[in-house]
Structures are given as C-alpha cells and as structure tokens.
Amino acid sequence: MSAHSVAADQADISIGSTPCDIGNVPTLLESISxxxxxxxLGTNRDDRLDLLEQARKLVHALETPRELMLKHIGAETASFFSIALGIDVGLFKALVLHQGKPKKVKEIAGIIGFDVDGLSRILRHLAAMGHIENTGPDEYAPNNFSKALTIPVIADxxxxYRETCIPSMLxxxxxxxxxxxxTPTTVIDNPFTFGQRTSMTMFExxxxxxxRMEHFNHHMGGYRLGRPSWFEPSVYPAQERLLALRDSSNxxxxVLVDIxxxxxxxxxxxxxxxxxxxxxxxxxxxxxQDTAPVLAEAPSDLISLIEKQPHDFFMPQPVQxxxxxxxxxxxxxWPDAKCEVIVKQIRGSMKKGYSKLLINEHVIPAVGANWEATYLDLYMMVQFGSRERTEEEWKVLLEEKCGMRIVGIWNPGNGVEAVIECEI
Ligand SMILES: C[S@@+](CC[C@H](N)C(=O)[O-])C[C@H]1O[C@@H](n2cnc3c(N)ncnc32)[C@H](O)[C@@H]1O
Incomplete structure (x- = not known):
C-alpha cells in the first residue's frame, strides 16, 4: 500500500495558501523585540541561538505551505547544488578578488571560464536566496556567507554531502x-551501500x-567551528574530574587517548x-589514534606532546x-553490535577505579530535540545504519550491552554534544 492510498481526511485546499501560524505572530514579535x-549577541552563543529560534518560528508562522513547499523542493535544492558547483569552479574565490568589489557577470565568467548565460542565472538565484548581493544590473558582490565559501572547512x-551523503538520502x-x-541497522547494507553500489563501509x-576523505576531514573542521569544546566548564569540568586526579608520578x-x-x-x-x-x-x-592514512594527513606541526599511533578501534586497545x-x-x-566491540576493546585496557571512558556525543532529549542532532541522526541512518542516541539508548548500549557504569552525563544542550563519563 502506498502512502497515497492511506485513507485520511484531506485538509481544505485553502490551508495551502494560508500562513502557517499567523495567530502566533504577535507573540513571536514581542519575544523578538x-x-x-x-x-x-555576536559573542553570547546561547542568547543568539535563542533569538534565531524565535526568528525561525516567525518565518515559519508567516510562510504559507505553498511557499514552504516551493522553497524546499526548488529554491533550496537549486541553491545547494549551485553553491557546490560554484565551489567546484572557483566562483566564490573570484567574487572575493580585489577586496570583493562588485563585478559584472562577464568579468566573473572570464575569471572562472564559465558560460555567461548559465552563470548569470546561477548568480541571480544565489542573490534571490540572500547568499550573494545583487549590486546592479548583471553585477554581484559577496557577503559574509559567500566569503566564507572560500574557506575549505566551510566549502568542502x-x-x-553532494558526493558521499546526499546520494544515500536520495x-x-x-x-x-x-x-x-x-530501518537500516548494518554498516554493510543500507542506503549508502545501495546508492554507491558498494559493499564497503563509508570509511573504507x-x-x-x-x-572524499579530504572533503570529509575538512567538513569535520567546519562542523567544529565556533562550538564549545568538551573540556570547557560550560560542558564538562575536565580540570576537576580528569586532570586533578591523574597520576603525575610517571x-x-x-593522560588522554583520543580514539x-x-x-x-x-x-x-x-x-x-x-x-x-x-x-x-x-x-x-x-x-x-586513527587509521594510518588519516594520521598521515595530520599536520606536521601538531603539538609535540601528541603521539600519533595507528590503531584499528575494533582491535584490542594497546594503551593500558x-x-x-x-x-x-x-x-x-556504528550500530550497537559494532559499538559493543569498540567499547569492550577499550574496557579491556582500562584500570579499575582510575581510567575513565569519555563519550562525546549527542544525547537526544525526549522532547524538543535540536535540529543539529536530528539531521545527523537521519544521515547516520542512511550512511551507516546507525543513530544519534537518547539517554535510554545510551544506557542500554553502555550499561546493559557493554558492562560499563555511566557515572554522569553532562549535556550542555543547544545542539552541542554531551559528555558521558563511564567507568568499569
Ligand atoms: C566522524 S569522525 C570523528 C573524528 C573526530 N573524533 C572528531 O570528532 O572530529 C570518525 C573517525 O573515525 C576514524 N575511523 C573510522 N574507522 C576506524 C577504525 N576502524 N579504527 C580507527 N579509526 C577509525 C575515521 O578515520 C575518522 O577520523
């Protein structure tokens, strides 16, 4: 049975052209004001995100289902693929040339070697979506967003996603x-393996x-940008819980193994x-620790105190x-069965009463999950047959399946990963 054949009361057609939540607009405006x-707000992350959420709700309240539908299926997909194409051909690097002064389409087309007609239509849409500025007829300049598209950790x-993740979602x-x-539950049979016609995991x-690896590694850098780190007091008291009681006699x-x-x-x-x-x-x-090819890419000027050690985390942990x-x-x-292997390999090397296992991941709340966790959860499903986990799912995995004891969960919220501290 297809979804279309499920009997349901169809909403009145007028709902399609009525703003989604117009009655809530006065309240949202008051909250925004x-x-x-x-x-x-440039430096206060939590308050900025709070305002952004109110503004997002306001936009959603004012838009009609028709407008949202066209934005989702047409405007945003055309904009995503235009940005990716622009990155391929150096469009944003051309836009920032000469301190980003406005340039005619013909000039930009000459710099990047692109057909003028196609480029003018792409630029027109990117400007309509607010990603660049339309400064005059056939003339464009970058804004802060498009300037950032010249940085590999943003661009890649x-x-x-275009090459390695979106085919799975498709x-x-x-x-x-x-x-x-x-729902997929294995790394070797899921929409990624199906879409890429492979029996390999995404990492293989x-x-x-x-x-692909270079894009992924840069993307990991972009993902982290501007987010609080796990060891900051707003997330986890690393000084007190980790460093203060470490063995400094030897x-x-x-002290820390980053697996x-x-x-x-x-x-x-x-x-x-x-x-x-x-x-x-x-x-x-x-x-x-990571695979040898990834460690070979690590910067040569990495802080000298850091020792690189190739290690497959499905094998016994060599650091005791x-x-x-x-x-x-x-x-x-990884799905639970693979996580069990990874965690048990670490557990075998932990010293009782001294070693800690620190897991820095999303802990999805029962209500009001943040989009940064929910989109990743769906991509984990299609790429690996895995998931972002709720507190209950972490307990089942770590305590029931892996035999660890969860000492505490430090969850800063706002889409930032929690720290789950475990002992044996
Ligand atoms: C999602 S990335 C996370 C990287 C890093 N911990 C971070 O949060 O930025 C997953 C990492 O696991 C590594 N990896 C995948 N399979 C591995 C294996 N069998 N043994 C060791 N590392 C592996 C990948 O190379 C990659 O660096």
Missing part, C-alpha cells in the same frame, strides 16, 4: 521499499577515493586550553591504564 538593544562540507525511499520499510569507501603514564581522533584537532585544542598540563617533568602522554579514553563522534557512526 525583547532582544532590542542587545549588542552582545557541500562537496562531501536512495532512502527505494532502499526502504525493498526492505518492507524496516573514502579510503580508496582520497578526494612520565610514561597516558578515532582524526587529525588531532581535539587533542590540540585540549592542550592549548590547559597549557600547564604540558609543563613540568612528568607531563604524561597524549595519544592520537590511561587516565581517560576519549571517543568523539565515533559511536554514532
């Missing part, structure tokens, strides 16, 4: 249909096509935030008795 005069997210409906609408697939003792730490950005941030940790005689070890083993955005990539 309470931010008038605030000049700290578009290419990573195949979700047909994959589900072949499986009687049962990216390893043989290095441009310079060989491992699947990619190119070392989290460890670098940690050591820059706690510079005193790197001082004195017995500094201890800070170990970065570290103060903490840290997993950031690892377990959400």
């Amino acid at each position: 309470s931010f008038r005069g605030r000049n700290d 997210g578009y290419l990573f 195949h979700l409906h047909s994959w589900l249909k072949t499986k009687a609408y049962q 697939f990216m390893a043989i096509e290095p441009y 310079s060989d003792a491992a 699947g730490g990619n190119k070392g950005h989290d460890l670098e941030r940690f050591l820059s935030y706690f510079p005193s940790v790197a001082e004195g005689e017995n500094k201890g070890k800070f170990i970065l 008795g570290a103060r903490a083993y840290y997993l950031h955005h690892i377990l959400h990539d």
Whole structure:
C-alpha cells in the first residue's frame, strides 16, 4: 500500500495558501523585540541561538505551505547544488578578488571560464536566496556567507554531502521499499551501500577515493567551528574530574587517548586550553589514534606532546591504564553490535577505579530535540545504519550491552554534544 492510498481526511485546499501560524505572530514579535538593544549577541552563543529560534518560528508562522513547499523542493535544492558547483569552479574565490568589489557577470565568467548565460542565472538565484548581493544590473558582490565559501572547512562540507551523503538520502525511499520499510541497522547494507553500489563501509569507501576523505576531514573542521569544546566548564569540568586526579608520578603514564581522533584537532585544542598540563617533568602522554592514512594527513606541526599511533578501534586497545579514553563522534557512526566491540576493546585496557571512558556525543532529549542532532541522526541512518542516541539508548548500549557504569552525563544542550563519563 502506498502512502497515497492511506485513507485520511484531506485538509481544505485553502490551508495551502494560508500562513502557517499567523495567530502566533504577535507573540513571536514581542519575544523578538525583547532582544532590542542587545549588542552582545555576536559573542553570547546561547542568547543568539535563542533569538534565531524565535526568528525561525516567525518565518515559519508567516510562510504559507505553498511557499514552504516551493522553497524546499526548488529554491533550496537549486541553491545547494549551485553553491557546490560554484565551489567546484572557483566562483566564490573570484567574487572575493580585489577586496570583493562588485563585478559584472562577464568579468566573473572570464575569471572562472564559465558560460555567461548559465552563470548569470546561477548568480541571480544565489542573490534571490540572500547568499550573494545583487549590486546592479548583471553585477554581484559577496557577503559574509559567500566569503566564507572560500574557506575549505566551510566549502568542502557541500562537496562531501553532494558526493558521499546526499546520494544515500536520495536512495532512502527505494532502499526502504525493498526492505518492507524496516530501518537500516548494518554498516554493510543500507542506503549508502545501495546508492554507491558498494559493499564497503563509508570509511573504507573514502579510503580508496582520497578526494572524499579530504572533503570529509575538512567538513569535520567546519562542523567544529565556533562550538564549545568538551573540556570547557560550560560542558564538562575536565580540570576537576580528569586532570586533578591523574597520576603525575610517571612520565610514561597516558593522560588522554583520543580514539578515532582524526587529525588531532581535539587533542590540540585540549592542550592549548590547559597549557600547564604540558609543563613540568612528568607531563604524561597524549595519544592520537586513527587509521594510518588519516594520521598521515595530520599536520606536521601538531603539538609535540601528541603521539600519533595507528590503531584499528575494533582491535584490542594497546594503551593500558590511561587516565581517560576519549571517543568523539565515533559511536554514532556504528550500530550497537559494532559499538559493543569498540567499547569492550577499550574496557579491556582500562584500570579499575582510575581510567575513565569519555563519550562525546549527542544525547537526544525526549522532547524538543535540536535540529543539529536530528539531521545527523537521519544521515547516520542512511550512511551507516546507525543513530544519534537518547539517554535510554545510551544506557542500554553502555550499561546493559557493554558492562560499563555511566557515572554522569553532562549535556550542555543547544545542539552541542554531551559528555558521558563511564567507568568499569
Ligand atoms: C566522524 S569522525 C570523528 C573524528 C573526530 N573524533 C572528531 O570528532 O572530529 C570518525 C573517525 O573515525 C576514524 N575511523 C573510522 N574507522 C576506524 C577504525 N576502524 N579504527 C580507527 N579509526 C577509525 C575515521 O578515520 C575518522 O577520523
């Protein structure tokens, strides 16, 4: 039975051209006006996000279902693929040339080697969507958003999603249909493997096509940009819970092992935030583990205290008795059965009463989930047959399946990943 054949009362056609929630507009305007005069919103993240949420609700309240539908299916998809194409051909780099002074379409087309007609139509749509400025007839200039599209950690997210993630989402409906609408739960049979016609996991697939890996690694950098780090007091009291009680009698003792730490950005941030940790005689070890090809990409000027160690996290953890083993955005990539292997390999090397396992992931609340967690949850489903987890799902995985004890969960909210502290 298709969804269209489900008997339902159809809404009156007039709802399609009526603003979605016009009755709520006065309340939203009042709430928004309470931010008038605030000049700290550029630095006060929580209040800025609060205002943004009110503004988003206001836009939604004013739009009609028809306008929203056209925006979703046409305007936003055309804009996404135009931005990605623009990144391919150097459009945004051309726009910022000469301090971003306005340029005629013909001049931009000459710089990037693009057909004038096609380019003028792309630029016109990007301006209509607010992504660039239309400064005169056939003339455009970048704004802060389009200037940011010249930075690899912002730009490559578009290419990573276009090449490696969106094909999976495009195949979700047909994959589900072949499986009687049962949600994917394995890394080797899901919309990603179906869409890319592969039996490899996404990470294996990216390893043989290095441009995908480069886009992914840059995107990870963009994802982190401007977000509070796990060890900041607004997230997790790392000084008190981790550093204060570490064994500093032995310079060989491992303090922190970042497992699947990619190119070392989290460890670098940690050591820059706690510079005193790197001082004195017995500094201890800070170990970065990932696959060999990823570690080979790590910057050569990585803080010298960081030791790179190729390691497959499905194999026994080679570092014994570290103060903490840290997993950031690892377990959400894997279904429970694989997570069980990863966690148990770490558990085997933990020292009872001393070592901690720190899991830095979204903990989705029962009500009012944030979009930063919900979109990732759906992409985890199509890419890996995995998920972002609720508190209950974390308890089942970590305590019931892996035999760990959750000591506490520090959840800062607003789309930032929580820290789940576990012991054996
Ligand atoms: C989503 S990324 C997270 C990276 C980093 N922890 C962060 O949050 O920015 C997943 C990482 O797991 C690594 N990885 C995937 N399979 C692995 C394996 N079998 N052993 C070790 N690392 C692996 C990838 O190379 C990648 O760096």
